Every structure is written in C-alpha cells, then in structure tokens.
Amino acid sequence: MVSLPRFAAATTSAAIRVFGFILLRWIPGWPFAPIVITSLVIYLSSVSSLSQDTRLVDDRANKGGKASTKRTSDSSAHESGDSALKILLTGLPSKRSPFWTRVTALINVIVAVLALDFLIRGLVVYPSADAAFSRIGYVSPTTANLVFREPDTAQLPIIISYQEASQDPTKWTQEGTIYKLDNTTDFVASVTLKNLKPGTHYQYALSNNQTGNFVTSPRPGSKEASRMSFVTSSCLKPNFPYNILSHPLRVPGIEQMTDALAKLPALLKPSFMLFLGDFIYIDVPLRFGSSIDHYRSEYRRIYSSPSWKYSSDDNTAIDLPWIHTLDDHEIENDWSKGNKTAPYPAASDPFIHYHVSANPPVPAKPFAHPDDVTYFSFVNGPASFFMLDSRTYRSEPGEEDSTILGYAQLQSLLEYLSTPEPTGVYWKIISSSVPFTKNWKVGTSDTWGGFLNERRTVLEAMWRAERELGVRIVLLSGDRHEFAATRFPDPELGLPSQQFQPNTPGTGVHEFSVGPLSMFYLPARTYRQTDNEDVTLKYAPDGNSKFGLVNIAEIADESGTLGRSSILTYSLYVDGEVAWRYELSVPIGGKTGIETLQPGRVLEDNLWPETWDVPLKAAVGKVPDFGDLVAKKAAAIIEETLNRFQGGAKTE
Incomplete structure (x- = not known):
C-alpha cells in the first residue's frame, strides 16, 4: 500500500507541473498560482518526510533491529525499480538515485519560482509610481486630445506646445500650461490642442521632454474624407505567454501589431486604435487589492511597458491615437453590479483620468447629464461611431427586464440609429466591449446573450436604419480572446434558406469580434451557430495576438451597374499576419435602400484548416452546456x- 507521504509527493509534483504550465503558457487565471505555490510547500514537506523515514530505517537496519527488517525490505521494493525517467516523471525521491531525486525536486522548485516571478516581479520591481508618459487620444479635423502623466512636481509648470511637422522646428504654438499636478488625479492631466488644420501631420512637445506625433482627421466632405483606416482589438496582459528573459511589462501583441502596421502602404495606415476593454487585468492571475491605488498602479504599469516605444520603421504604438471602452477586468470579472457598488468607484477613477479624459465627446443626446456619461460618439471620414459602455449601467443578466446599457444609454443609441448621417457618411459603426452574438456557448450571460430582450430592441433599430437611411451597420466587439464574424439577417427581407447556412457570406448587420491583442486563447471550441438569427461567417479561436484592421474607401464599380461604392474591408491579423479578409459595400450617388446592399464576400482566407482534433475541442467546449x-x-x-x-x- 502506498504511503501517504509518497502519494502526497507524487500528486503535488504533478500539480506543480501541470498547473504551472497552464499558468505560464496557457491561461494565467485563478486559482493556478495558489495551487502551484501550495503544492510546492506540500511537496517539499512530503519529500522531507520520506527522506527522514529512509534515514530512520537505515539507522535501525544498521543496529540490526528485527523490527526494521520488514520496513527495510518495503523501502527496497519501492526503490529497486526506480529509474531516472520514473523519478523525473513522478517527482518521487529515491534513496538509490540521490542525483535524480535532487534534479526532479529542483524542477518543481523552478516551476514554482517561475510562477512566483510571473506573479510578482512586475508588481515589486516596477511599482511605476514614477511613470511618466504622454499620448494622443481622440483626434478630430481641428482638435486633438492629449493626456499625460508627470509625477515629478519639480517639472511644473508643464508647458504644452505643438507645430506642423513640416514647419520650422523653432516655430511652436503654445496651447496651455499646467501649473498643478497632484495625487487627486494620479498626476494625470489632459489638454485639448485646438485650431488645428484638417488632415495635417503635427508634432507636440511638453516642457518635461515628452513628445509625440499625430495626424488630424480630414475635413468633412473633402476627397480625403471618403477613406479611413483604424485598428481594433481588446484584452492585453504583459509578459504572456510568460518568458523569463522578457521584461515583465513587455506586451508582445503590441510589438507584433507595430510590426504589422509598419508594412502597410501609406493609404492604409490607421488613424486610431479602437480598444474595446480589458486594458488592465486587476484580478488576473491574482487580485492584490481593490483600492484606488491598486487600480491606478495597474494603469501605470501598462503605460510603463517598453512595448509602447518599440519602433518598427519609425512607427510606435504610443503615437497611434487610442480610444477606449470599459470592460469587466478593469473592474471585476463578469461585472454586473452597476456604478455605485464597490469596487466600481475605485476602478472608475483611473479609467476616467487615463482614458475618458482623452476619449471622444459624449453623444449629442446622451439622455443623461454629460458628466455621468461613459459612452461616446464621433464622426471620422465616411463613418460615424457609437462607443457603448456595456459594464457601467448593466443589471444582472437573464431577467425579463435585464439591461446591459441602462435606460439613458439605450435611448441615446436608439436616437443615434434613427438619425440620418450627413452627406458622405455611409457607415454606422457601433462598438461593444462584449459580443453582440449569442453564439458563444460559454459565458453567454456575460455577453448580449444574457440580455436578449434589449438585444432584440437594438437589432430591430439597426435593421430599420439599414432599410431606411441608406447606411450599413457594423458591430465591433472584443472580450472573448477569440475571433468570430457573425451576420444578423433582417427577418423582414424573406431571405432564402441558403442565406442562413453557417460560414456563408451574405446580407444583414455584421459583427466582427476580436481579441486578445496580447493574452491567452482557449483551445476549446465554444462558438457555434444554433439558429437562423446569428449566422456564422468565420470563427478563428487560436492565436495569442489578434486584431482587426478596418479600411473604408470609395471605389468605382467595375461592372458599371452600381456606380461608385463605399467599400469596408475587415482584415483579421493573427500573430502579426493577415489571416482573413472580408468586404462589405454601400452604393453611392444612385438608388439607396436595403435592396441595393450587396452581400459581403470573403477576399482572403489563410486560416489553418480544421484538423482531427477539432471534434475533440468542440466536445470540450460543450462541457459547460x-x-x-x-x-x-x-x-x-x-x-x-x-x-x-x-x-x-x-x-x-
């Protein structure tokens, strides 16, 4: 019969290695880190107990004690067949192989130390209290929002200046001066650069030696305003997958994106990043606190990452304007308790200072006091945008009256959807931190799938807008660490049955859900079509880094039947390479309406073919069901x- 110490040693050794691998290379979530550390303590205690047991038996055997004979023979029986491979695999000590015993124990200690390093090195070595940075947020044709942090009060006052990039470097325009920075805003301030020229490349400089570049949006109605590009993604975690040789704050996905964007031709260079939540992971792998300073420190560490300044062909991620929505890991996993319950007030403090202060304006009709609004709306070139906040105002899912938006935001969205766009704007792009589709069968209640009544209200307004306003609706979302493109066909169109087949391009409101920019992905297959309401276009779960590049441009129809069209091309990048491209169009200058909206079409598909393991992964994905x-x-x-x-x- 196996002794308790041997059983404990073998079990905890396996736990250290399995859960250590999961934590460092697969999913850095709860409770893997505590399991690894606790298992190491039990393992070392068990090995120590076994070693003392062996020494005791040896001492008695040397004295010739008859009572020790049986225990000596038992010990020999256990260890007589102990090979190096068995010791390394099981983690069990062997008196006959002290070298391999030490090696296998060392392996377990190293795995636990690596887990501990991943857990706390960034936290301890880089508290980032002295983090200083500057970045551009929302950019319009005549303004640019600048946010910066400067904790060194000796640098005050901070003078903010800008100039056209092509001008004499001695001719700067002073925008303003910041005389006070203190802990009430975590030493963060924002300034709007005004009186800028549309479509112009600018430089800015702060008196504390922070500098950067940006390009203003084109003038509405101009030829340049007929085209635009931007990138979108969600979810980032420094140094994952874990690499002991990497800087603990390095974000590999940002660097892969920087390299990929540097290869684009000038016309496709993105104007901004639409980042759809989980910019920080306050609760992954472990939550170390829920105070304002805990949340602030996470933002400081992300902005202290060397990946922002990683340069590829003189392009850096920090010079790309970023605008943000809020999601759960910036508060608490699967948050649905409103904006008054702790820890939301503490979580919202740095989000407001670091992100909202540089975001676009609130909608023209927010249906709430603007100071209490965290959803945004703007126009850029041929598209208008509505950035939803699907966390702050939501209630518990699954009830008849459950809301994901709250009354004011819902009314504001419906007003936006029913309002005609100005000339030259053909796309209404709505961003949500969580997917609109209910095809994800794990965590469905955390998506719009947990708020089906409100989802139906919004869908009907979207279909009506496409039928009546001559625009096309595109939904962008994140959160899932996977990619999926989904269509929502308008039931009033009486579409043929083939339009509802999975993996079929066609008409309807389209959603592109993508993530993570730099985080784990799930090997299980958790997305699948189950009805004719949410039609699968493409599902691509694999890849630690995924983002979408959206390009809109006016193109003449080669057949001559539709004249000119505004073409939206969505390109999915997986681990820095184009994996899939899809095209939608809106006719220009002629007859408009739902009947003129052509079905979408796949332009490129470089995704890996499905292999023998897909049914297994799909079966694993059905376990939660x-x-x-x-x-x-x-x-x-x-x-x-x-x-x-x-x-x-x-x-x-």
Whole structure:
C-alpha cells in the first residue's frame, strides 16, 4: 500500500507541473498560482518526510533491529525499480538515485519560482509610481486630445506646445500650461490642442521632454474624407505567454501589431486604435487589492511597458491615437453590479483620468447629464461611431427586464440609429466591449446573450436604419480572446434558406469580434451557430495576438451597374499576419435602400484548416452546456421535491 507521504509527493509534483504550465503558457487565471505555490510547500514537506523515514530505517537496519527488517525490505521494493525517467516523471525521491531525486525536486522548485516571478516581479520591481508618459487620444479635423502623466512636481509648470511637422522646428504654438499636478488625479492631466488644420501631420512637445506625433482627421466632405483606416482589438496582459528573459511589462501583441502596421502602404495606415476593454487585468492571475491605488498602479504599469516605444520603421504604438471602452477586468470579472457598488468607484477613477479624459465627446443626446456619461460618439471620414459602455449601467443578466446599457444609454443609441448621417457618411459603426452574438456557448450571460430582450430592441433599430437611411451597420466587439464574424439577417427581407447556412457570406448587420491583442486563447471550441438569427461567417479561436484592421474607401464599380461604392474591408491579423479578409459595400450617388446592399464576400482566407482534433475541442467546449443542463435538472428535481413536501405538510 502506498504511503501517504509518497502519494502526497507524487500528486503535488504533478500539480506543480501541470498547473504551472497552464499558468505560464496557457491561461494565467485563478486559482493556478495558489495551487502551484501550495503544492510546492506540500511537496517539499512530503519529500522531507520520506527522506527522514529512509534515514530512520537505515539507522535501525544498521543496529540490526528485527523490527526494521520488514520496513527495510518495503523501502527496497519501492526503490529497486526506480529509474531516472520514473523519478523525473513522478517527482518521487529515491534513496538509490540521490542525483535524480535532487534534479526532479529542483524542477518543481523552478516551476514554482517561475510562477512566483510571473506573479510578482512586475508588481515589486516596477511599482511605476514614477511613470511618466504622454499620448494622443481622440483626434478630430481641428482638435486633438492629449493626456499625460508627470509625477515629478519639480517639472511644473508643464508647458504644452505643438507645430506642423513640416514647419520650422523653432516655430511652436503654445496651447496651455499646467501649473498643478497632484495625487487627486494620479498626476494625470489632459489638454485639448485646438485650431488645428484638417488632415495635417503635427508634432507636440511638453516642457518635461515628452513628445509625440499625430495626424488630424480630414475635413468633412473633402476627397480625403471618403477613406479611413483604424485598428481594433481588446484584452492585453504583459509578459504572456510568460518568458523569463522578457521584461515583465513587455506586451508582445503590441510589438507584433507595430510590426504589422509598419508594412502597410501609406493609404492604409490607421488613424486610431479602437480598444474595446480589458486594458488592465486587476484580478488576473491574482487580485492584490481593490483600492484606488491598486487600480491606478495597474494603469501605470501598462503605460510603463517598453512595448509602447518599440519602433518598427519609425512607427510606435504610443503615437497611434487610442480610444477606449470599459470592460469587466478593469473592474471585476463578469461585472454586473452597476456604478455605485464597490469596487466600481475605485476602478472608475483611473479609467476616467487615463482614458475618458482623452476619449471622444459624449453623444449629442446622451439622455443623461454629460458628466455621468461613459459612452461616446464621433464622426471620422465616411463613418460615424457609437462607443457603448456595456459594464457601467448593466443589471444582472437573464431577467425579463435585464439591461446591459441602462435606460439613458439605450435611448441615446436608439436616437443615434434613427438619425440620418450627413452627406458622405455611409457607415454606422457601433462598438461593444462584449459580443453582440449569442453564439458563444460559454459565458453567454456575460455577453448580449444574457440580455436578449434589449438585444432584440437594438437589432430591430439597426435593421430599420439599414432599410431606411441608406447606411450599413457594423458591430465591433472584443472580450472573448477569440475571433468570430457573425451576420444578423433582417427577418423582414424573406431571405432564402441558403442565406442562413453557417460560414456563408451574405446580407444583414455584421459583427466582427476580436481579441486578445496580447493574452491567452482557449483551445476549446465554444462558438457555434444554433439558429437562423446569428449566422456564422468565420470563427478563428487560436492565436495569442489578434486584431482587426478596418479600411473604408470609395471605389468605382467595375461592372458599371452600381456606380461608385463605399467599400469596408475587415482584415483579421493573427500573430502579426493577415489571416482573413472580408468586404462589405454601400452604393453611392444612385438608388439607396436595403435592396441595393450587396452581400459581403470573403477576399482572403489563410486560416489553418480544421484538423482531427477539432471534434475533440468542440466536445470540450460543450462541457459547460452539459454542466448547465445537469445543474438545471438537479434544481428542478429539488424544487419539485420541496413542493411535494410542502404540499404534503399542508394536507396534514
């Protein structure tokens, strides 16, 4: 019979290695880090106990004690067949192989140390209290929002200046002066650079030696305003997958994106990044606190990453304007408790200072006081944008009256969808931090799939806009660490059955959900079409770094039947390479309406073909469904039993 110390040593050794691998290379989530550290303590204690046991048996054997004979023979039986491979695989010590015993113990210690390094090196070595940076947020034809952090009060006052990039370097325009920075805003301030020229390349400079570049948006109605490009993604975690030789704050996905964008021709260079949430992971792998300073420190560490200044052909990620939406890991996983419950107030503080202060303006009709609004709207070239906040105002999902937007935001969105766009704007692009589709079968309640009544209201408004306003609706989302493109066909069009087949390009409101920019992905297949409401276009779960490049341009129809069209091309990048491209169009200058909107089409598909393991991964993805079914069945049986018991008690 196996002794308890041997069983504990073998079990904890396996736990250290399996969960260490998962934490460092697969999913850096709870509770893998505590399991690894706790398992190491138990493992070392068990190995120590076994070693003492062996020494005790040896001492008794040397004294010739008869009582020790049986234990000596047992120990020899255990260890007589111990090979180096067995010791390394099981982690069990062997008296006959002290070298391999030390090696296998060392392996376990190293795995735990690496886990600890991943967990705390960035936290301890880079508290980032002295982090200083500057960046551009929302840019219009005549303005640019600048946000910066300067904790060194000796640098005050901070003078902000700008000039056209082609001008005499001695001719700067002074925009303003910041005389005070303190801990009330975590030493962060924002300034709007005004009176800029449309479509012009500018430089800015701060008196604390922070500098940068940006390009203003084109003048509405101009030829240049007929085209635009931007990138979109979500979710980033420094130094994952873990690399001991890497800087603990390095973000590999940002660097891959920088390299990929540097290869684009000038006309496709993006104007901004639309980042759809989970900019920080306050609760992954472990939450170290919920105070304002804990949240602030996470933002400081991200902005202290060397990846922002990583240069590829003189392009850096920090010079790309970023605009942000909020999601759960900036607060707490699967957050749905509103904006008054802790820790939301602490979480919102740095989000407002670091991101909202540089974001676009609130909608013209926010249906709430502008100071209380965290959803945004703007126009850039041929597209208008509505950036939803799907966290701050949501209630618990799954109820008849559940809301993901809250009353004011919902009314503002419906107003936006029903409002005609100015001449030259053919696209309404709506961003959501969580997917609109209900095709994800794990965590569905955290997506719009948990708010189906409100989703239906919004979908009907989108279909009506496409039918009546001569625009096309595109949804952009993140959160899932996977990519999926989904269509929502308008039921009033009476489309043929082939339009509802999975992986079929066609008409309808389109959603492109992409992530992570730099984080883990799930090997299981959790997305699948189950009805004719959400039609699968493409599903691509693999890849630690994914982002979408959206390009819109006016193109003449080669057939001559539609005249000119505004063409939107969505390019999916996986690990820095183009993996899939899809095209949508809106006719210009002629007859408009839903009947003129051509089906989308796939331009390029470089994704890996599905292999033998896909059915296995799909089966793994269905495990949560089975668990939910069992839980619901058990709850129903318990409820029925209680009802019968209560009924019997009343009869008596």
